[in-house]
Amino acid sequence: EAAVTQSPRSKVAVTGGKVTLSCHQTNNHDYMYWYRQDTGHGLRLIHYSYVADSTEKGDIPDGYKASRPSQENFSLILELASLSQTAVYFCASSLGGGAETLYFGSGTRLTVL
Amino acid sequence: GQQVQQSPTSLVLQEGENAELQCNFSTSLNSMQWFYQRPGGSLVSVFYNPSGTKQSGRLTSTTVIKERRSSLHISSSQITDSGTYLCAMERDTGNYKYVFGAGTRLKVIA
Numbered sequence: 001e002a003a004v005t006q007s008p009r010s011k012v013a014v015t016g017g018k019v020t021l022s023c024h025q026t027n028n029h030d031y032m033y034w035y036r037q038d039t040g041h042g043l044r045l046i047h048y049s050y051v052a053d054s055t056e057k058g059d060i061p062d063g064y065k066a067s068r069p070s071q072e073n074f075s076l077i078l079e080l081a082s083l084s085q086t087a088v089y090f091c092a093s094s095l096g097g098g099a100e101t102l103y104f105g106s107g108t109r110l111t112v113l
Numbered sequence: 114g115q116q117v118q119q120s121p122t123s124l125v126l127q128e129g130e131n132a133e134l135q136c137n138f139s140t141s142l143n144s145m146q147w148f149y150q151r152p153g154g155s156l157v158s159v160f161y162n163p164s165g166t167k168q169s170g171r172l173t174s175t176t177v178i179k180e181r182r183s184s185l186h187i188s189s190s191q192i193t194d195s196g197t198y199l200c201a202m203e204r205d206t207g208n209y210k211y212v213f214g215a216g217t218r219l220k221v222i223a
Contacts, residue, residue: 035213042117042213042214042215043156043201045211045212048210058210059210059212090156092156102158102201104155104156106154106155107154
């Protein structure tokens with residue numbers, strides 16, 4: 001069964017600190033995505049990747065970096081965490097980039113104080 | 114403005130009642146999906162429905178691409194249907210990126 005695993009499940013960070021969210025998929029999918037979810041906004045795409053060692057900007061990339069060191073792993077990096085980055089973050093994967101079902105991880109609840 | 118508008122924002126049903134959730138898109142799209150998010154949990158694809166009508170058990174999705182709308186009908190609702198239903202459109206561009214609506218929060222009570 002397709003599986004996307006995120007870590008940590010929740011995290012509290014201090015303003016200005018560095019945060020790394022990790023995602024691992026065993027689906028053998030080419031595409032991976034990072035979304036954030038805020039109340040009233042649905043999910044918004046931060047970064048995505050369709051091949052290892054390459055990432056693309058999504059709709060709200062400012063303040064975030066992404067890293068795809070292998071097909072299975074995709075990280076989201078907040079170099080200088082800010083209060084506005086408090087949200088739930090979801091990682092997802094898909095076989096291709098379009099007309100494909102997205103498989104989501106369980107999410108990471110990030111609180112920046 | 115938002116490219117994907119969902120209505121209603123929230124809905125409370127008595128167990129056994131039917132529900133109709135709407136999704137409207139402000140731009141042209143290639144395809145769309147409906148997702149279910151359990152309370153405090155992850156998202157699971159319910160339907161991938163680029164056009165036409167699809168049914169799975171008590172759920173029916175109807176998408177009319179030319180009219181930029183989709184609906185999700187839930188019949189004979191059950192308490193376990195409670196959660197948030199999100200629709201997402203695949204934009205009609207070279208970048209295969211889904212844009213999500215804000216969701217409809219459904220609560221089914223006994």
